[in-house]
Amino acid sequence: MFADRILSGMRPTGHLHLGHYHGVLKNWIKLQHEHPCLFFVADWHALTTHYDTPEVIGDSVWDMLIDWLAAGVDPAQATLFIQSRVPEHAELHLLLSMITPLGWLERVPTYKDQQQNMGEKDLATYGFLGYPLLQSADILIYRATHVPVGEDQVPHIEFTREIARRFNHIYGREVGFEEKARDAVKKLGSKKGRLYTEFRVRFQEQGDVDALEAAKSLLDEQQNLSAGDRERLYGYLEGGGKMILVEPQSMLTSASRMPGLDGRKMSKSYGNTISLREDPVSVEKKIRTMPTDPARIRRTDPGDPEKCPVWQFHSVYSDEATCDWVKKGCQSAAIGCIECKQPVIDAVLKEQEPMRERAQHFLDDPVLVRNIIADGCERARRLAQETMREVREAMGLDYS
Numbered sequence: 386m387f388a389d390r391i392l393s394g395m396r397p398t399g400h401l402h403l404g405h406y407h408g409v410l411k412n413w414i415k416l417q418h419e420h421p422c423l424f425f426v427a428d429w430h431a432l433t434t435h436y437d438t439p440e441v442i443g444d445s446v447w448d449m450l451i452d453w454l455a456a457g458v459d460p461a462q463a464t465l466f467i468q469s470r471v472p473e474h475a476e477l478h479l480l481l482s483m484i485t486p487l488g489w490l491e492r493v494p495t496y497k498d499q500q501q502n503m504g505e506k507d508l509a510t511y512g513f514l515g516y517p518l519l520q521s522a523d524i525l526i527y528r529a530t531h532v533p534v535g536e537d538q539v540p541h542i543e544f545t546r547e548i549a550r551r552f553n554h555i556y557g558r559e560v561g562f563e564e565k566a567r568d569a570v571k572k573l574g575s576k577k578g579r580l581y582t583e584f585r586v587r588f589q590e591q592g593d594v595d596a597l598e599a600a601k602s603l604l605d606e607q608q609n610l611s612a613g614d615r616e617r618l619y620g621y622l623e624g625g626g627k628m629i630l631v632e633p634q635s636m637l638t639s640a641s642r643m644p645g646l647d648g649r650k651m652s653k654s655y656g657n658t659i660s661l662r663e664d665p666v667s668v669e670k671k672i673r674t675m676p677t678d679p680a681r682i683r684r685t686d687p688g689d690p691e692k693c694p695v696w697q698f699h700s701v702y703s704d705e706a707t708c709d710w711v712k713k714g715c716q717s718a719a720i721g722c723i724e725c726k727q728p729v730i731d732a733v734l735k736e737q738e739p740m741r742e743r744a745q746h747f748l749d750d751p752v753l754v755r756n757i758i759a760d761g762c763e764r765a766r767r768l769a770q771e772t773m774r775e776v777r778e779a780m781g782l783d784y785s
């Protein structure tokens with residue numbers, strides 16, 4: 386139950402571009418083969434900032450899912466779903482709000498930053514303040530252990546850990562905890578019980594983190610433990626109470642090296658993007674008209690690749706031989722810029738071809754994507770409901 390689980394989400398606020406592909410999706414595609422993964426469309430999070438233009442969100446949801454599938458996210462490997470289709474996220478958000486100090490939310494660095502960056506728009510809303518808490522609910526409801534995110538999101542994961550800790554601290558204390566934990570150890574059987582105790586002592590007396598990890602994986606392997614006993618045994622390892630919610634770690638996605646057409650980071654707000662499934666004619670045109678080293682005015686002027694955005698594309702797309710050819714050819718004016726751009730055009734088109742094909746398949750048959758997502762939502766919902774049962778019980782809401 387507490388074994389490795391990866392979760393990440395993306396807000397549906399427009400087409401994805403090659404920056405998303407190189408920065409995020411390629412990583413997801415790799416992870417989906419290595420761990421259980423959940424990837425979801427954070428449509429409620431989009432509403433916190435786009436509450437007055439919901440049509441943008443509606444248009445982007447399916448489009449973005451097709452982008453994921455086109456890029457190679459595989460619904461047979463990963464669970465894909467839409468946040469608002471798993472209403473348990475909202476319930477957990479509400480319940481967590483009871484124990485969330487306002488000061489913690491106000492102190493999240495993205496709060497004031499974004500509020501200022503959005504300029505005109507009134508973001509002094511309840512929903513926007515609660516953005517990180519909603520994100521915590523997204524993560525905690527699946528007991529995700531790892532969350533792949535960019536650097537800007539790291540404070541949100543830290544915040545999530547603090548909320549989980551606070552929740553476990555307040556609600557993980559039950560009457561007779563120690564005794565119940567000791568009974569649960571017995572249920573492991575004599576051999577595993579002894580091993581568990583040995584690891585626990587090693588961690589608690591010597592701070593041996595490897596022993597802690599070993600104990601956790603020992604618990605992960607036990608098929609026949611009840612949820613309550615598992616939480617007790619997890620909590621008992623580190624201290625005083627049940628561990629109901631799992632503290633996640635962020636898994637830093639290395640900053641995308643994908644440059645935009647003007648050499649700045651590729652970003653919608655700079656208008657320097659190539660979209661994931663952009664029409665080939667348009668791709669070719671955009672690259673052909675990309676700026677180059679401004680010192681190369683005439684074909685005969687030597688250039689400096691370091692001052693040229695095209696060179697950055699070569700460093701993403703070209704092999705060593707081609708890079709050599711560019712460097713030498715540019716510095717000696719042996720090649721022209723149009724000539725230099727051709728391998729980049731070819732490489733981008735080649736990268737996009739299978740994506741366009743896969744996308745077409747889904748565009749031709751919209752029911753297919755609907756079914757994939759209905760399946761994913763159902764799977765996600767089952768996991769979320771399991772956690773919610775325990776959360777309600779821990780908070781004393783399981784009246785009968």
Ligand code: TRP
Nearest residue numbers: 392393394395396427430520523
């Ligand atoms: N806030 C994230 C972003 O802007 C999106 C997001 C919402 C998310 N919920 C999440 C990411 C849970 C990871 C896990 O990128």
Ligand code: SF4
Nearest residue numbers: 678688693715722725
């Ligand atoms: Fe840039 Fe290539 Fe032209 Fe040199 S030859 S300035 S690297 S486009």
